[in-house]
Amino acid sequence: MNLNVEGRPVLSEANGRPLTPYKGVGQHKPTGRSSGPPIKTCAQFPPDGNKCVENLKEALRNAGLKDGMIVSTHHHFRNGDLVAEQLFMAAKELGVRGLVWFPSAVFPCHDPLIRFIEDGTIHHIEGSLNGPLGAYASQGKMPGLGVLRSHGSRYRALQDGDLRVDIAVVAAPSCDHFGNMTGASGPSACGVLGFAVADAQFADHVIAITDNLVDFPCVPWQIAGNHVDQVVVAGRIGDPEQIVSGTTLVTRSPERLRIAKLAAAFVSHAGILKDGWSYQAGAGGTSLAFTIFAAEKMRRQGVKASFVRGGSTKVVVDMLEEGLTPVILDGQTFDLEGVRSVRENPGHIMTSPFTSYNYHGKGNIASMLDVAMLGATEVDLDFNANVVSHSDGQMLHGIGGWQDALFSKCTILAVPTFRNRVPIIRESLTTLCGPGELIDVVVTERGIAINPKRTDLLDAVQGSSLPLRTLGELKAESDQLCGGSGKLFQPAGKPVGVVTWVDGTALDTLYQIS
Amino acid sequence: MNLNVEGRPVLSEANGRPLTPYKGVGQHKPTGRSSGPPIKTCAQFPPDGNKCVENLKEALRNAGLKDGMIVSTHHHFRNGDLVAEQLFMAAKELGVRGLVWFPSAVFPCHDPLIRFIEDGTIHHIEGSLNGPLGAYASQGKMPGLGVLRSHGSRYRALQDGDLRVDIAVVAAPSCDHFGNMTGASGPSACGVLGFAVADAQFADHVIAITDNLVDFPCVPWQIAGNHVDQVVVAGRIGDPEQIVSGTTLVTRSPERLRIAKLAAAFVSHAGILKDGWSYQAGAGGTSLAFTIFAAEKMRRQGVKASFVRGGSTKVVVDMLEEGLTPVILDGQTFDLEGVRSVRENPGHIMTSPFTSYNYHGKGNIASMLDVAMLGATEVDLDFNANVVSHSDGQMLHGIGGWQDALFSKCTILAVPTFRNRVPIIRESLTTLCGPGELIDVVVTERGIAINPKRTDLLDAVQGSSLPLRTLGELKAESDQLCGGSGKLFQPAGKPVGVVTWVDGTALDTLYQIS
Secondary structure: OEEOOOOOEEOOEEOOEEOOEOOOOOOOOOOOEOOOOEOOOHHHOOOOOOOEEOOHHHHHHHOOOOOOOEEEEOOOOHHHEOHHHHHHHHHHHOOOOOEEEEEOOOOHHHHHHHHHHHOOOEEEEOOOOOHHHHHHHHOOOOOOOEEEOOHHHHHHHHHHOOOOOOEEEEEEOEEOOOOOEEOOOOOOOOOOOHHHHHHHHHOOEEEEEEOOEOOOOOOOOOEOHHHOOEEEEOOOOEOHHHHOEOOOOOOOOHHHHHHHHHHHHHHHHOOOOOOOEEEEEOOOHHHHHHHHHHHHHHHHHOOOEEEEEOOEOHHHHHHHHHOOOOOEEEOOEOEHHHHHHHHHOOOEEEOOHHHHOOOOOOOOHHHHOOEEEEOOOEEEOOOOEEOOEOOOOOEOOOOOOHHHHOOOOOEEEEOOOEEOOEEOEEOOOOOOOEOHHHOOEEEEOOEEEEOOOOHHHHHHHOOOOOOEEOHHHHHHHHHHHHOOOOOOOOOOOOEEEEEEOOOOOEEEEEEOOO | OEEOOOOOEEOOEEOOEEOOEOOOOOOOOOOOEOOOOEOOOHHHOOOOOOOEEOOHHHHHHHOOOOOOOEEEEOOOOHHHEOHHHHHHHHHHHOOOOOEEEEEOOOOHHHHHHHHHHHOOOEEEEOOOOOHHHHHHHHOOOOOOOEEEOOHHHHHHHHHHOOOOOOEEEEEEOEEOOOOOEEOOOOOOOOOOOHHHHHHHHHOOEEEEEEOOEOOOOOOOOOEOHHHOOEEEEOOOOEOHHHHOEOOOOOOOOHHHHHHHHHHHHHHHHOOOOOOOEEEEEOOOHHHHHHHHHHHHHHHHHOOOEEEEEOOEOHHHHHHHHHOOOOOEEEOOEOEHHHHHHHHHOOOEEEOOHHHHOOOOOOOOOHHHOOEEEEOOOEEEOOOOEEOOEOOOOOEOOOOOOHHHHOOOOOEEEEOOOEEOOEEOEEOOOOOOOEOHHHOOEEEEOOEEEEOOOOHHHHHHHOOOOOOEEOHHHHHHHHHHHHOOOOOOOOOOOOEEEEEEOOOOOEEEEEEOOO
16 A cells, blocks of 8 residues: 555545545646547447347346446436336346446445345445445455545546446436437436536446336437437336435434534625625535525625526425525535426526536536535544545445535535544545645534634634634544544555545545454 | 549549548548647746737737648638738738648638738638639639538647647637636627637647636637637627628529429428427528428427528527527527527527538537538539539539538438529539439429438338439439530649538549639
């Protein structure tokens, strides 16, 4: 193992591909040209545009599925995905083994897929893991390494040719026989399809699977059928109940409400919440509460945003429809109101990791945001943070777009000072996921810590009524409440995963835990 | 020179790149992977997204413009383009020489660019030429060869890596500082921007030039700013009067009206004009008249189309807004009503040569059309046709999307039997542009000839009142009226251009004429 610039030991290769140690933010200079899929010809495709085949098994056979291939799916169906399981059942029926699954994220609904690792159909999952899948990998049971890439870095990896997807299976809530597809309508509507864009663009073979075949042309398509090799019509591709919840719930926890309120007060006092501002907040309860508090301040002050980034939810859609923002740049739709809005509102725009997050591009949306509000599992005294593991070392959370979003002009971590008596602010991190130089503010229920490097922010809030503290002060307080600073994680087992940075370099290592 | 499968002598290379002789429709099998632009990194771009630079000269300097580079522009401004001239004036001021201009098409407004060929700023134009530029090239005055590619094949050439654009200058009627752009609004609005998609995707460096800088985000963008390296705000990029005409005029010529009426009668009698049909017709007077006659039949018969392909015009927009078609799949916007409709109608969809025409793709829209109505300068007795040269050998017309559109289920050439006393139906073609096996029907003012290979169409119209003739009969009649069959072109001068097929192979040669 090599030590990277942050002093973290990292593997020199992962799953047979070389790894470059992390060099610092913006220090890695990519070379070469973008990857491209095999050149095909219309002579191989039906002139009438009808690419429908019998079923997924047939499509996989036509695509030449064989042992060891990399196959991908997207996660816009979230916990309602019914495609990944169908995919590996079909692969198993075809007698294929040792596949690499390259999902854009996994959810609890994917826990049953452990049986395909057990029986050898899947060799390993190339992505971040959580829940029982995370526990399984953390116990060292998964052959191969989990290579954790942010949403932007997953796009980048395919673009840069770090790895090639042999067969992408793209679940399409509405799709015509040519493969033009949208997530905005159909019984399994999920809103936007941005995470599947990379797969459609770069995979060697693309299979669209839909439970809602519509007349050609499916317009407006979010992904053009020209990317698609075959179309499969399936009984069900998603469980609507689980794809998006009817209503996303704002937190009722007094502690989290206080964090959200403090965060909103901070952006207001710091002069960030002003006409033309922009922000991104997720679909968690604290984020929703932040949006509600911020919107209330906007109304009172007569302020309008220039755009808001989704994950879209009812509260963000309300802002759009009320005129508080002219545009939602949406990466992921979290509730039914979000889906309706994608379908109905011209200002509700689908983005993809290419437009939002790809670090090996000509800029992206993430760095233009005035504020990104994110969570974390751990923060150290230099504002470095962890989002994928618990302090016991177990893979716990998907890495999502967290690293990508750190590039906003003001990145706020909204975190409690402790969870289950385990302090969040730590001497050192179990797993390093985000460099402190990109993290500007930590908002907790016990006060707000501003990164000392952001003297502009410190100046802006000087003399305000905000409860400003240092991370050290917050740590001392929470350590006392928890009866100690908590045990520091000591790697003992073998490496089971690699946390990569947005540029593909190796930032840290995840280890087997007992 | 080699003889291709059609017996046409073709060069073995053009402008230093090897040429494969045409092998027949669908016979050329491409290999390898799609091309990709250089991988860049956000570290090189301003985090706030502002890519504006002083002016075009500055942008070209930043882009590293140097002698011999390939630079491209698009033609959505049609005869109102003010960008190409600014581009080469700036290049000349920078002292750069021997550039290759790779436009998606040229118009009469580009005639003054001959001076940049004369003074060595431009080495040659890589595309089809017409008017004074065509005459100039046909006279052998242009160094290098004109390589004529259809719209689809221009996309394909960039995708396949036949050639690489060093710097693309993309004119953007509305654009934000990040480079997100649309053609739907602004003082130089031109509707869709599809022809610039390939340049934005594949060029090594992309400069957006706009006379209408709008607030970020410019939504809905037709081309994402993530493709754009620099943004230039210019005084004027297009002459609105010339970009799109206020009203596109339906032909008043009785002969052309008769052709349009016969074509409409044919699609009706042949049973093609029925619920769910689709067609593509251009913006010429005959095409517009065809659309009007066809729409009238649709109203009378209670028939609706599934989609209509643009070039969009008022008559097609009327069909959309009246409900005769739910969708326009638009490649090029020809009038102000088209521009308004792109902006206002959710069913008016931008396509690009990737979705419509690229032959090295997974199918395209062109082959799904029930009818494509096209023109031609010459047709031979085997239904082969010419669209780029006059019978005297001079480059006369842009090749446009003509070859791509030949792949429709029923391709109709709507042509008079003679022009200026020169018969259109000929013993042999001056220049072969389209194989007869793809041309199904020739409609003239003197009758309709159906390709004998299309026995299904012959059966369908049997017993109808249509004036069915053979091409031989039509030829005999027009030869008599013209006082002879017209002189056949005999190549004497050096090759000055290559007509390539949709797959990039060499179909025919254009020669210097005295």
